[in-house]
Amino acid sequence: MIKYTKDVLMNKVGHEAQIYNEEERAKIAETAKKASKEELINIIYKLSEAEGKMKISTQKNIIFETEIIKLCIKMEVQTIKQENNEQQKAQASEMPEITKNTNTPKFNVSTTKIEEPIKQESKIEKKQEEIEQTPITLAEGVTIKEWQNVINKIKSQGKVMIYTNLINTEAVELNDMTVAIRFNNGLNAFRKELLQKPENMSVLSKEIAVVCGKPMQIKLEDAGRKQSNYKKG
Numbered sequence: 001m002i003k004y005t006k007d008v009l010m011n012k013v014g015h016e017a018q019i020y021n022e023e024e025r026a027k028i029a030e031t032a033k034k035a036s037k038e039e040l041i042n043i044i045y046k047l048s049e050a051e052g053k054m055k056i057s058t059q060k061n062i063i064f065e066t067e068i069i070k071l072c073i074k075m076e077v078q079t080i081k082q083e084n085n086e087q088q089k090a091q092a093s094e095m096p097e098i099t100k101n102t103n104t105p106k107f108n109v110s111t112t113k114i115e116e117p118i119k120q121e122s123k124i125e126k127k128q129e130e131i132e133q134t135p136i137t138l139a140e141g142v143t144i145k146e147w148q149n150v151i152n153k154i155k156s157q158g159k160v161m162i163y164t165n166l167i168n169t170e171a172v173e174l175n176d177m178t179v180a181i182r183f184n185n186g187l188n189a190f191r192k193e194l195l196q197k198p199e200n201m202s203v204l205s206k207e208i209a210v211v212c213g214k215p216m217q218i219k220l221e222d223a224g225r226k227q228s229n230y231k232k233g
Helices: 002-013 022-034 035-054 060-096 104-131 148-154 160-165 189-195 200-214
Strands: 171-174 178-183 215-221
Touching: 002 035, 002 160, 035 060, 035 160, 035 189, 148 160, 148 200, 160 189, 171 200, 171 215, 178 189, 178 200, 189 200, 200 215
Parallel strands: 178 215
Antiparallel strands: 171 178
């Protein structure tokens, strides 16, 4: 199951497995369209955890069945939430527009009082959106040319989750002690939490130490908002 989910994930990122026949590859491609990359990575991670538990347990069937049920329940809850959100949006779009009564001063005053906090809230949301979209400045450093070889080595070790999340990244040696891994497509919370897990960070630290010739601290940077000429204020 882990291997099959991994093959679906690889299809999702554009790498088609050649060990399947045409019909099987079509089914894998169809499954890849229905699931997000994050969902597939989470399934692989949870199944790997279950595999580890099963190796040291005498109740292997119970552990396996329990983990599968937990995965199914979680996905079902997500589907229900998504359907509810879509239903609420549809109901909101069907609601009739409330028109203002411009002939009566009484209603004009009331309308002004109601709209004022809405305008303030809108300004806050707009300001937050501007902050999120504001590019950031990244420190200059020396690009590690062997970084793609490091990623490929991690892939060959079977560390699929780490490899997948390092696609389209680059590594820069900021100073004698620190290496920054920059995510050109953005660094979301899920990816950051996954890579910062001790076992995954241990793999990265080991491979980077080999390339740099010494132990280095690792810093994860969001390069999706990079702009070299950006100035504060």
